[in-house]
Amino acid sequence: MQSEPELTVDGALPGVVVEMTAPTALHDALRGTEGAAIPISVAGIAATIVMGCVALLMLGIQPIVLGGLQAAGRLSVPQMGQAATVETLALGVVSAGMAARVPHRGLRFWGLGSALLLLAANAMGVVTSGSGFVLSRALAGAAAGVIVWIAVGLITRRQDASRVNAIFLGAQALSQGAVAALAPMVLAPALGANSGLWVIAAGAALCLPLLLLIPGSLPELPAEIRRGAGLQISSLSGLASSLLLMGGIVGVWVYVEPIAHAIHIPERTISLSIAASLGAQVVGAMIIVAADRWVRPVAGLLATAAAFLAVTAAFAWPSSQAAFVVATVAFGLLWTAALALGMPLLIAADPTRRAPMYGPAATLLGSSLGPLAAGAFATDSNMKPALATAAVLFVLGAAATAVSAGTRPRPARSSS
Numbered sequence: 001m002q003s004e005p006e007l008t009v010d011g012a013l014p015g016v017v018v019e020m021t022a023p024t025a026l027h028d029a030l031r032g033t034e035g036a037a038i039p040i041s042v043a044g045i046a047a048t049i050v051m052g053c054v055a056l057l058m059l060g061i062q063p064i065v066l067g068g069l070q071a072a073g074r075l076s077v078p079q080m081g082q083a084a085t086v087e088t089l090a091l092g093v094v095s096a097g098m099a100a101r102v103p104h105r106g107l108r109f110w111g112l113g114s115a116l117l118l119l120a121a122n123a124m125g126v127v128t129s130g131s132g133f134v135l136s137r138a139l140a141g142a143a144a145g146v147i148v149w150i151a152v153g154l155i156t157r158r159q160d161a162s163r164v165n166a167i168f169l170g171a172q173a174l175s176q177g178a179v180a181a182l183a184p185m186v187l188a189p190a191l192g193a194n195s196g197l198w199v200i201a202a203g204a205a206l207c208l209p210l211l212l213l214i215p216g217s218l219p220e221l222p223a224e225i226r227r228g229a230g231l232q233i234s235s236l237s238g239l240a241s242s243l244l245l246m247g248g249i250v251g252v253w254v255y256v257e258p259i260a261h262a263i264h265i266p267e268r269t270i271s272l273s274i275a276a277s278l279g280a281q282v283v284g285a286m287i288i289v290a291a292d293r294w295v296r297p298v299a300g301l302l303a304t305a306a307a308f309l310a311v312t313a314a315f316a317w318p319s320s321q322a323a324f325v326v327a328t329v330a331f332g333l334l335w336t337a338a339l340a341l342g343m344p345l346l347i348a349a350d351p352t353r354r355a356p357m358y359g360p361a362a363t364l365l366g367s368s369l370g371p372l373a374a375g376a377f378a379t380d381s382n383m384k385p386a387l388a389t390a391a392v393l394f395v396l397g398a399a400a401t402a403v404s405a406g407t408r409p410r411p412a413r414s415s416s
Helices: 012-019 028-029 043-073 079-102 107-127 130-156 161-213 233-253 256-262 267-290 297-316 321-348 353-375 384-406
Strands: 002-005 414-415
Touching: 043 107, 043 130, 043 161, 043 256, 079 130, 079 256, 079 353, 107 161, 107 384, 130 161, 130 353, 161 267, 161 321, 161 353, 233 297, 233 321, 233 353, 233 384, 256 321, 267 321, 297 321, 321 353, 353 384, 384 414
Parallel strands: none
Antiparallel strands: 002 414
């Protein structure tokens, strides 16, 4: 009896075909990574999800918070961009840097410090304007980056990491949408432009007792898994897939309103379409949770990329208001599905489950670079070049997904 790698001669392309067609559940794609998984209580995971949602809340309500402060005369338009950029950059850099260098020890200590810093940074934002407010967002981003590092670390070490991650994504969309909808109506009359900051500060305070529910540290990986540590072509390609797909997603999303205005869609219809798209993001996450045992991540991501191309074409050549609304809702549905499927792709590529720790940084970088690349080709009167750029990013994201699957080490099989 002799064992040999499943793919040594066949090459990468058959590996992709196997990933797409083999009658295996999503969990079977994660064979070889189980040694990195540990039991974490339901209460601990629930606390983790809430903490992660608090850390990422500002990313979903930035237009409301920053727009309100600009209208109140506390921020200039350039300072709005600076505040959004430094917070997103700090969040991504800190979460990625800690994933690379810091072992998961003293999680409650790290959580306590980051929650207090997040609370203080938002309190600082309440009383500052201009460059002082921009500094407060940099501090908030750094604090949020630590919380995201804790949350992603705990989620990726669960056996059902892909399912929990999909729940996390749905919870993010739900919390951001709820605050974006309710804060202007319920809190703004009393708290004014600071209402969003107070919500985040209250969330940071809520994180303090939740720290008691999470593990104090994560155990060392088994020796046989540690020997395989290090980002390989498969995991790097998986991260590139997340970056490119997210770049395409945000590269399209920033132009949804100008596209609607170009075909004379009423403002109320635009607002309802965007709200419905946010709701569809929650539905997309729920679908992945429900279909967790049947969805194949590679096939799912390739199908999602193809669907994004179709929706992008619908935006480029909208035939009617109804077509625009359908495309906008479909876009939201695909958004969280793509993010949720990225997690199992990365876990399967890296038995140490280290690669998924860089997932948030990859998606944040894609969120920044996508609009930048698409915007380089857009004009006030023609959005099609920007949409074409986003379409290229979707194609490249699909290619990176295929490379990740095709270069992944296969479990050994026996032959006589």
